Amino acid sequence: MAKMTLAQLKAxxxxxxxxxxxxxxDAHDVTIIVGMGxxxxxxxxxxxxxxxxxxxxxxxxxxxxxxxxxxMGLCHSExxxxxxxxxxxxxxxxxxxxxxxxxxxxxxxxGKELISKYVLxxxxxxxxKEQN
Amino acid sequence: xxxxxCDMVLxxxxxxxxxxxxxxxxxFIQDKSFLEVNLTDDGKGMDESTLDRVKDPFYTDxxxxxxxxxxxxxxxxxxxxxxxxxSFHLKSVLGEGxxxxxxxxxxxxxxxxxxxxxxxxxxxLSFDGEYEFIFNREDRERKLSYTITRxxxxxVLGDLTLVTNMILLxxxxxxxxxxx
Ligand code: FES
Numbered sequence: 001m002a003k004m005t006l007a008q009l010k011a012x013x014x015x016x017x018x019x020x021x022x023x024x025x026d027a028h029d030v031t032i033i034v035g036m037g038x039x040x041x042x043x044x045x046x047x048x049x050x051x052x053x054x055x056x057x058x059x060x061x062x063x064x065x066x067x068x069x070x071x072m073g074l075c076h077s078e079x080x081x082x083x084x085x086x087x088x089x090x091x092x093x094x095x096x097x098x099x100x101x102x103x104x105x106x107x108x109x110x111g112k113e114l115i116s117k118y119v120l121x122x123x124x125x126x127x128x129k130e131q132n
Numbered sequence: 133x134x135x136x137x138c139d140m141v142l143x144x145x146x147x148x149x150x151x152x153x154x155x156x157x158x159x160f161i162q163d164k165s166f167l168e169v170n171l172t173d174d175g176k177g178m179d180e181s182t183l184d185r186v187k188d189p190f191y192t193d194x195x196x197x198x199x200x201x202x203x204x205x206x207x208x209x210x211x212x213x214x215x216x217x218x219s220f221h222l223k224s225v226l227g228e229g230x231x232x233x234x235x236x237x238x239x240x241x242x243x244x245x246x247x248x249x250x251x252x253x254x255x256x257l258s259f260d261g262e263y264e265f266i267f268n269r270e271d272r273e274r275k276l277s278y279t280i281t282r283x284x285x286x287x288v289l290g291d292l293t294l295v296t297n298m299i300l301l302x303x304x305x306x307x308x309x310x311x312x
Binding site for chain 2: 002003004006009010012013016020036037038041042046047049050052053056057061062064065066067068070
């Protein structure tokens with residue numbers, strides 16, 4: 001395969017856009033924030049991010065944004081992933097490696113289910129109970 | 133800890149973004165036995181005393197870690213190059229920017245693995261903010277060379293924090309990394 005040119009990239013993007021419009025999902029926005037501070041990176045935040053991207057691709061989710069932030073001040077539990085998904089309380093997960101990142105997409109985003117074990121910043125306790 | 137050279141570069145790149153740089157240039161030049169990394173920004177820069185302090189592994193700006201002393205990633209870099217017969221150079225002018233260059237000795241047993249260039253670039257390209265980023269890549273052994281410019285990709289793809297665009301970006305970068 002030859003190197004992709006910018007024109008080819010543009011064509012791919014236009015195709016993708018059409019495809020998304022065709023699917024016309026009842027798109028709700030998901031925003032994921034990955035902590036990319038010194039310790040987050042050292043603890044594997046880049047792996048977590050790349051696993052998130054792969055899993056989102058796998059499940060053809062169109063409406064997801066990933067933002068990177070510097071240090072969140074949570075060294076002890078890096079990598080951290082902060083996630084806002086429709087129908088779910090905003091949640092911060094800690095110690096997110098590639099496998100947990102995948103679980104977050106499948107369980108939290110798609111299945112609308114908290115993965116209690118890795119929740120760092122817990123939503124109100126009644127929500128936690130409901131989930132357990 | 134699985135800290136790769138690319139992780140180290142991402143960490144330093146993040147500093148450049150946080151320093152409000154308008155343009156950040158990263159050269160990533162590789163040969164059989166070495167990897168040369170040059171990171172130049174026009175961000176807020178540092179004066180002499182700050183410069184001395186960021187080299188100290190126990191330095192922190194005191195904002196994010198009031199009770200803990202952890203540095204900015206530069207000490208990691210210094211330590212790695214010193215341990216592995218590499219070299220390291222840091223220059224900064226307050227208000228003008230910072231230039232950092234490091235050569236890693238790829239033949240040294242203790243040099244960390246290079247790590248994934250694609251993941252590194254996706255991260256570097258998709259931070260929030262309006263900065264230009266120019267990535268110059270050269271692999272002399274593989275006779276590979278290309279340049280990636282953030283503004284061009286923004287023109288083509290639009291929002292780079294959208295994962296659908298990151299996926300395309302990934303394909304694009306991987307294709308640049310292919311052997312000729
Ligand atoms: S570097 Fe670890 S929380 Fe900031």
